[in-house]
Amino acid sequence: MSGQWVQPALALAAIGFSVFSLITYLWLGLTTLLMSERRSAVTWIGGSGLLFGALFFLCHGALVGAGVPEGASPSDVWWRVSWLPAFVAPLFWAATGLHYAELAGVSKNLRLPVLTAVASLGLLAILLAVIYWPALSQYGDFIRL
Secondary structure, three states: OOHHHHHHHHHHHHHHHHHHHHHHHHHHHHHHHHHOOOOOHHHHHHHHHHHHHHHHHHHHHHHHHHOOOOOOOOHHHHHHHOHHHHHHHHHHHHHHHHHHHHHOOOOHHHHHHHHHHHHHHHHHHHHHHHHOHHHHOOHHHHHHO
């Protein structure tokens, strides 16, 4: 009996979270790109990372709203599109954070190892995705897994 309202309530909360995050990241990304020093690479990297975050939450909201499909479905397009910002946005945010950490006086010797560690974790995630691609190829199969 309680399962009849729990799943729709959680889906509605997830869509609400996605819409809030989409608007927030879109606003922050556009504000960063339009109001910051345009000649600085960190402005473009940080603003692009925020816009990639907005793209991720757009895809997330579309996937949650579509429900769990049986077999191939149109939501598979959103599933594949969401992979790009899921991998790129954290790397851009890490690069931006490391740039500002250097300005705060954190040792330059720490910058390259931290960026290498973040990139290594991203490459590990990509490798695991490629290895388990049959289970990840369709959104419905992934959710049921």
